[in-house]
Structures are given as structure tokens and as C-alpha cells.
Amino acid sequence: NSKVIQTPRYLVKGQGQKAKMRCIPEKGHPVVFWYQQNKNNEFKFLINFQNQEVLQQIDMTEKRFSAECPSNSPCSLEIQSSEAGDSALYLCASSPVWGVSAETLYFGSGTRLTVL
């Protein structure tokens, strides 16, 4: 069972609107990833954090998204101005370590964003 909680489950926005989604990582997991899964099952890495610090992000995220993982609050990913091509399933994953560990990478159920 997923131990990463993502809200909302579904999000519908018009083009140009802001779209914000949240992720509560598994308790004690300092590492958080965001991925975008499109309708062709292609996954795109967006950004990752260790504690509150951004470790890596792609250009698109830097230019069009606002993301944070504050202490004692959910992580969030917000598209500043939604485009039709942003329609996708946004997946959050957390890990307790910055390294490989067998069963400790958990994905949330995702937020399905539809941009009209």
C-alpha cells in the first residue's frame, strides 16, 4: 500500500490558470521526487528534494513550476500557467535515503491534471 499521500486526486484547470498539487511523503523520508507521466506512459523527471533543498530539476520545472518541500508541511508542485500539454499524471515518490535501498522507494497514487 502506498504510504505517500497525494492530493487532490484529480485537478481540472483552464489554460493559463495555476495548478497546485501536494504530496505528503512517508514519515521520515527526506528525499522526494516528482515525475510526470503522460498518456503514452512516458515518465519525465521534474525535480527532487532532500529535506527542504532542491537537488535537481529540469529546465521546464525551473521556468514554469514552483515547487517546495517545507519542514512540517506537505511538499507542493505548482504550475504557474497551465498549458494543454501539462495534462498528465503527476507522481510523487519518497525515499529515506539518498541511495539505493530495496523496498524504500514509495510512490503516491498521483494527481491527474487535465488542462482544458
Place this chain on the structure above:
Amino acid sequence: KTQVEQSPQSLVVRQGENCVLQCNYSVTPDNHLRWFKQDTGKGLVSLTVLVHENDKTSNGRYSATLDKDAKHSTLHITATLLDDTATYICVVGEGGSALGRLHFGAGTQLIVIP
């Protein structure tokens, strides 16, 4: 060009049959490989992770192998159940010891029929 290729793209089996899913990749350096199960519209559930050359893992009815020289992995599902109907995604972790970037395959859609 995708660095993780999965085959077959889709597969239909009868309940109780065994099946084998394949994953070939070109990610370099390859740190580890994971298999995930994704039910329609839902998140990914980790089935197993393989790290070392010639690793073999077993998790109930799921077993997996990794050949790092060939950059190839297989996922075996024995005695399939209707609930096994899902997309199975192969994910390769890039880089040294860090979790780093994950490269996802497009998945194999498995359908189990009565």
C-alpha cells in the same frame, strides 16, 4: 531515444498461467533496476529491486533476474491471478551510489482473463 525498452508491449494470459516480462536498457552507468506494478490510473507499487550483477530476487509469486553485462532483466509472475492485471514498469536508476535519475520503460500491459 528511450533508454529502457520493455517487451512485450501487452500480454494476455489465463488465470493460473505463468508469464515472463522483459526489460532491456542502455542506461549508463546503471546503478539498479526496479520493477513496479501500476494499476490503471494509480501510483506505482514497488515489486522488487535488483542491484548487483546476476542478482535474482523473489517476492511471493514475483521473481526477477538482472544481467548487468547484457543490460537485461526479466520479471516472472507465477500462477497469475485476475488482480495481476496491471501495467508492469521497469525502471533503471542511473549513476553511482545516489538514487539519482530514474529512467522508466513504457511498461508491459498484462491482462489476466478467467
